[in-house]
Amino acid sequence: MPQYQAVKGTRDIFPDEAARWKFVEGMVHVLASLYGFSEIRTPVFEYTELFQRGIGSTTDIVGKEMFSFLPDPKGRSLTLRPEMTAGVMRAALQNNLLSSAPVHKLYYIGELFRKERPQAGRQRQFSQFGAELLGVSSPAAVAEVITLMMQVFESLDLHGLKLRINSLGDTDDRIRYREALQGYFSPFRDILDDSSKERLEKNPLRILDSKNPALQELIAGAPRLYDYLNDASLQDFEKVLFYLRERGIAYEIDYRLVRGLDYYCNTAFEVTSSELGAQDAIGGGGRYDGLARELGSSADVPAVGFAVGMERLLMTMEKQGLFAALDSRAPLVYVVVQQQDLFDHGMQIAWQLRHAGIKTEIDLAARSMKAQMREANKINASFALFIGSMEQTTGFYSLKNLITSEQTLLSLEAVLELLQESAAKEPLKL
């Protein structure tokens, strides 16, 4: 056993896997840009109050999952961000972003921290990418955000995902519904489990989320939020659905989808993957018009956004075999040194090749020629360039095509030319 191991709920990402991350991140950058979203990077930690106010103190995230710490005995409590939205909104408000333009479309990729027990698809440090559209939360804005999210999935060739959507109504709707729910559940108080009892007072909507089998029947009979929506909320929701249909985005209305963060209102949505096991939500989001005021803004900042779990996304892609073609290590040419007294010359040649933009590898472990060739083969090099005493004296080098096994004797100039041609056909893999 090693002396040190990675902290519970954290993990290392080695080169082969890192290549997959880069691939996905690249797609996110390209598509976000295509939809007119610009990248924002906010600090990894914030004042604890930001999350308490923003996410809501009744939520599990704030109640028991935050990594909080005091920088010094007199300092204010800080917290490793458990989600991105509050930080983005804080950044926007602090810098008065909305005064420069009425609408801001931002996206991010970043690490988040939550002190939960790890399990499949759940880490204490994990990553999300997401987008926040600030300034407008019209159905068009909601559709814009959902469409971007779905486009990422589509472009990555993911299949078998399910988009569920619901409307949480506006503030008035929810106040009326909340009362109705309390009225419905109160007589059954004795049947409810502890957490549901607590929610009955603080946030009865979240009782609907419970997976407790004993409560399913009771929950099924509860009044539907949908029936408490006023005309404006209904029309708003219908318009969102209209946009999705227009774009061929399949969805399913789930009247019990409420989502765990306090700041959501009106449209809320979630995407699940059938490949993931218990933690099957790959992404989700919704409208959060009230967040800005909650954070002290004097003006309303309507907003809508989504977040997608990178690990869960990668996991689903893995299961669906979508990474088969990635091979990040393969160099174009492997410089093979006959004897170690020619190593310095080999290094010099390798440098010239690299300087010319050719992805080149050379053995630094001083192994035998056979071992070098085996290595070249193993890492999928396209060519081997031999450095022997003959090459050094004549200035002509043996270049072997490792796919066809053809070998030719060329001047270094000709080698460079040939490899550059070959590199142009097959762009450098990063």
Added chain:
RNA sequence: GUGAUUGUAGCUCAGUUGGUUAGAGCGCCAGGUUGUGGCCCUGGAGGCCGGGGGUUCGAGUCCCCUCAUUCACCCCA
């Protein structure tokens, strides 16, 4: 925080009712005649059998504790 699960070489795992120097495959390293890969063959390195305590003549195998893993609950991405 609760429950269950697993913990033997770098990786995936065997290890019979407790019995001598703990094994395999893959990977790694070196060779298979003197400057050349993939297949194949040979050899080698590498394990306080998670840690501690106990039962026993004897424990990788049984018991207790502990640490860690994984999965699930809660909840979320």
